[in-house]
Amino acid sequence: SQQGEEDPQALSIQEGENATMNCSYKTSINNLQWYRQNSGRGLVHLILIRSNEREKHSGRLRVTLDTSKKSSSLLITASRAADTASYFCATDASNTGKLIFGQGTTLQVKP
Amino acid sequence: EPEVTQTPSHQVTQMGQEVILRCVPISNHLYFYWYRQILGQKVEFLVSFYNNEISEKSEIFDDQFSVERPDGSNFTLKIRSTKLEDSAMYFCASRKYVGNQPQHFGDGTRLSIL
Numbered sequence: 001s002q003q004g005e006e007d008p009q010a011l012s013i014q015e016g017e018n019a020t021m022n023c024s025y026k027t028s029i030n031n032l033q034w035y036r037q038n039s040g041r042g043l044v045h046l047i048l049i050r051s052n053e054r055e056k057h058s059g060r061l062r063v064t065l066d067t068s069k070k071s072s073s074l075l076i077t078a079s080r081a082a083d084t085a086s087y088f089c090a091t092d093a094s095n096t097g098k099l100i101f102g103q104g105t106t107l108q109v110k111p
Numbered sequence: 112e113p114e115v116t117q118t119p120s121h122q123v124t125q126m127g128q129e130v131i132l133r134c135v136p137i138s139n140h141l142y143f144y145w146y147r148q149i150l151g152q153k154v155e156f157l158v159s160f161y162n163n164e165i166s167e168k169s170e171i172f173d174d175q176f177s178v179e180r181p182d183g184s185n186f187t188l189k190i191r192s193t194k195l196e197d198s199a200m201y202f203c204a205s206r207k208y209v210g211n212q213p214q215h216f217g218d219g220t221r222l223s224i225l
Contacts, residue, residue: 031211042115042202043154045213088154096167097142097209101154 006089006102014110019076021105023089024069030092032065033099034074037086046074046087081111113137117203117217124193125225132188132220134203143186144204144214145178147171154202160186161209190222198224 006023013019023032031050035043049056049065049072056063062075076083086106090099116135124130136143145157158168160178175191186205190197200221204214 033213035216042218043204043216045215048211048213050211090154094167095209096159096161097206097212097214098144098156098159098167099146099154099204099214100156101146103153 006087006105008105009103010106010108012108012110013079015079015081017079017109019079019083019107019109021074021087021089021107023072023074023102025072025089025091025100025102026070027091027093028067032063032072033090033092034061034063034072035088035090035101037088037104039085043088076107079107079109081109083107083109113215115203115205115215115217117201117220119220120218121221121223123223123225126195127192130190130193130222132190132201132203132222134186134188134217135184136186136203136205137207137215138184140205140207140215142166142206142209143178143180144206145188146202146204146216147199148202148219149199157188157201193222193224195224198222 033048034046047058049063060077065072086104088104089102118133143160146154148154158172159166177189179187200219202219204216206212206214
């Protein structure tokens, strides 16, 4: 299947440190997206990277994409306690736009 | 900023009963989706909907599930005869175009089957 697999499953860091999450997938894609989910809430779109892009920035977020390795990483710099959440990668590979999500990384940022 | 809204936020239903989950996508969006997330697991695609018909569905979306856009604003997911394993968070999402566009998600409906 075209699943996104993420690692680590859980990450605990101190405020101010950087957090890196990785995602791997199995098939060719149109784009890869990262979403954030606070406990009990919906998914919030963070960033989308197209298959022909290698790196993208948005504020404190940096996403890379390596299509040869079928992998992506999300870097959150200068983390804050408010960044505590689950982060999911999702791949878009169909012409209907459906997303296939990874298992997610649970990030805890300690103040 | 426009949002996808879902009602109810929590639905408790007896096994075997029918349930309808409601969503109001963002008004100028054309593509609609339902996903579910069983507690502690990943988000799973159920169905995509465009131009008043299903464009793709997953293996999970069997005959007990149906979707409808009954008017210009609502998008509903019906589960005909609920099972215990249908207990999950159900998320509605919409996007304006297919292609390199993000999906916008609602806050979900927590469905609990007793």
